Amino acid sequence: MGFEKSEQFYKEAKDVILGGVNSPSRSFKGIGGGTPVFMKKAKGPYFWDEDDNKYIDYLAAYGPIITGHAHSHITKAIQAAAEDGVLYGTPTTHENKFATMLRDAIPSLERVRFVNSGTEAVMTTIRVARAYTGRDKIIKFAGCYHGHSDLVLVAAGSGPSTLGNPDSAGVPKSIAQEVITVPFNDVEAFREAINHWGTEVAGVLVEPIVGNFGIVEPEAGFLEAINEITHKAGALVIYDEVITAFRFGYGGAQNLLQVEPDLTALGKIIGGGLPIGAYGGKRDIMEQISPLGPAYQAGTMAGNPASIRAGIACLELLKEPNVYKTMDQLGEQLEAGIHKAAQAYNIPITINRLMGALTVYFDVEHVSNYEHAENSNGEMFAYFFKQMLKRGINLAPSKYEAWFLTTEHSEADIEKTIETVEAVFSNWDFA
Ligand code: PMP
Helix, strand or coil: CCCCHHHHHHHHHHHHHHHHHHCCHHHHHHHHCCCCCCCEEEEEEEECCCCCCCCEEEEHHHCCCCEEEECCHHHHHHHHHHHHHCCCCCCCHHHHHHHHHHHHHHHCCCCEEEEECCCEEEEEHHHHHHHHHHCCCEEEECCCCCCCCCHHHEEECCCCEECCCCCCCCCHHHCCCEEEEEECCCHHHHHHHHHHHHHHHHEEEEEEEECCCCCECCCCCCHHHHHHHHCCCEEEEEEEEECCCCCCCCCCHHHHHCCCEEEEEEHHHHHCCCCCEEEEHHHHHHHCCCCCEEEEECCCCCCCCHHHHHHHHHHHHCCCCHHHHHHHHHHHHHHHHHHHHHHHHCCEEEEEEEEEEEEECCCCCCCCCCCEEEHHHHHHHHHHHHHHHHCCCCCCCCCCCCECCCCCCCHHHHHHHHHHHHHHHCCCCCC
């Protein structure tokens, strides 16, 4: 496979777009650099790049593309929206329909608001929690990503009683001081943080199933303990379900795990591939938001008919019988195939999988928190990634990301992927 055109386009891009990309991970920063592939067309589980190479795609645009690329049902919804006008700045009945669909699927969303990205959704849940409690501090979990707003770009301090440090230049220290970061799956560290800061904490922000240092499930009782300890302290539980909602079943991880938060942030899948975010929760809490309450949130593009109609179409597809069962079966087949190949060629991997999402970690035995994921071998992953790419398999360019299956991947695609993994492992030349 040649990449000459991608190389040329990347050169041109760097001359006009900062860093050549519009989101940093696309630059292959996470795998030590290289030339990102410029994709030209996508259909179902496949990509074609500018050099006319074909790929089986497991990036799924970092999660949203769960029904495969350019699904005709979603494409038709977007076409219809385009013909009827893509932006009104007035309410539409599409928003009523979609909000009702979301609430039917995730009953804790007694009231919903649409925004334009996961970042906005999370940012606003924090505002709601602060308005409702009259407190400022937030607790989050190490390694979880919640978008690029100031408040969540904060790294762990040196212990549960220590406040955070900015994780990005440009985030004021004073803002980082409002955030406490504790390890995922560690109830005692969380309890210690609440014991120390409890009366100042507005909300506890958590990915109920982690998607941002690979797929990491909560240990038994972890989320229940968070609910109990948080509520006892008078704070709110906020689930960031931007990745998880509609990924592991029709609804949220909260439905799957039977634990209910006060507020939920959504994004990705619910836009069917168009820009969207949403947040919602218990009615009395949501009533903090304008026009009913004193906390402000607005958006020119919020609830735009194109994103909403694409989202409705996407959820309609996910409601079909056996959709998740099939992705689970294919995920199981893929996991088993990768394991078998790794055993045959002595490649040290661990796989975390839930349904149609999995992460392959190198050189680490068990991953249940960020520290474990951090200790996985990034150079080995980078080597694996590049070998897979060269052979027509497109993964996310980071050791922390998941492989996402779609409803359009077939058994044949999985078999081809496993054969490719075998080819890479059997020619393993990682120094
Ligand atoms: N929360 C989570 C859990 C995410 O994974 C992401 C994006 N990867 C976000 C929030 C931010 O969403 P967006 O990129 O749409 O702003």
